[in-house]
Amino acid sequence: MLRKMYKKLKAVLLADSKLLCDRKERNLINKPFEFRGTNGRAILLIHGWTSTPYEVRKLGKYLNENGFTVSAPLLRGHGTVPKDLEKVKWTDWIKDITIAYNKLKKDYSQVYVIGTSLGANLAVILAKNKPSVSGLVLMAMPYKIRIERTMVLLAKLMSLFEKYNKKFYPPTFGVSTTMTRVISYQTYPISSAFEAFIPVKISRRILPKITQPCLVIQSSSDHVVARKNLEQIYASLGSKIKEKKHIKRAYHTFISDSKNGRVFKDILDFINRN
Known part of the structure; x- marks a missing residue:
């Protein structure tokens, strides 16, 4: 027990300081945010499952x-304690982002939507429901989970004996931890995992109906999604107008990795072109 606690504490204390939040911003870890711009256009950002904005x-x-x-x-059930996810349905997350989108749309004629991980699946569903979405950026979006059928079966079996499961994290390419690992829930209700899987299946089915300009980005080392994930999304x-980009040696949610800030410009350039 003590050894496990020591390892977890060490991972946080020795983490790359660029990945960890600034001391002045620690109170913002679980908060939504809005920054007012000057060019008359707006962007909705959607965080991933168990994470925060x-x-x-x-x-x-x-x-x-x-x-x-x-x-x-901030998606419902997030930014507090894992228990708060237990009674949240995937439709609650759709309501959250729809409210945020409608609020932006009142003031801006052009609103783009960017999602990471499950946030990208939610973005696809929003774009289907709201044809007025100006463009999409889908980062690390699960099209199909690695060994999907096996994982679903295991989750169903586990749910018979346990209510929660602990997250698994792969090697992090030279740093002892990642921003997402620091700010996310480290355990999750298995019932919520089933809820999260529903938008994955729905977004997979409706991709052919998406007509907005779209940029798809994925790490070639992603441990969550299948290897052909990016190509399947792009083809579907x-x-x-659609573009694709692979990121090398990066974690699943690479957008919070300080080494992958170069992706920011790719996203900006795509939005400005469309």
Whole structure:
């Protein structure tokens, strides 16, 4: 027990300081944010399952510095304790992002949507429901989970004996931990995992109906999604304007990794082109 506690504490204390939040911002880890821009266009950022808006905060600041109004809501059941996810349905998350989108749309004619991990699946569903979405950026979006059928079966078996499961994290390419690992829940209700899987299946089915310009980005070392994930999303998209990009040696939610800030410019350039 003591050894496990020591290892966890060591991982946080020795983490790359660039990945960890600034001391002045520690009170913002579990908070939504909105930055007002100057160019008359807006962007909705959607964080991943079990995480918080803080994982996309650096990207939000960058886009805001380049003129955009940026909004990132906190999805229901997140940013508090894992238990709060137990009674949350996937439709609650859709309601959260729809409210945030409608709020932006009242003031801006052009609203782009960017999602990471499950946030990207939610972004696809929002784009289907709201044809007025100006464009999409899908980062680390699960099209199909690695060994999907086996994982679902195991989850069902586990749910018979346990209510919660602990997260697994792979090697992190030279740093002892990642921003997402620091700010996310380290355990989760198995019931919530089933809820999270529903948007994955729905977004997979409706990709051919998506017509907005779309940029798809994925790490070639992603431990969550299948290897052909990016190509499957790209091929399935109904968008006439679509681009794809692979990130090398990066974690699943690479957007919060300080080494992958170069992706920010790729996203900005894509949005400005469309």
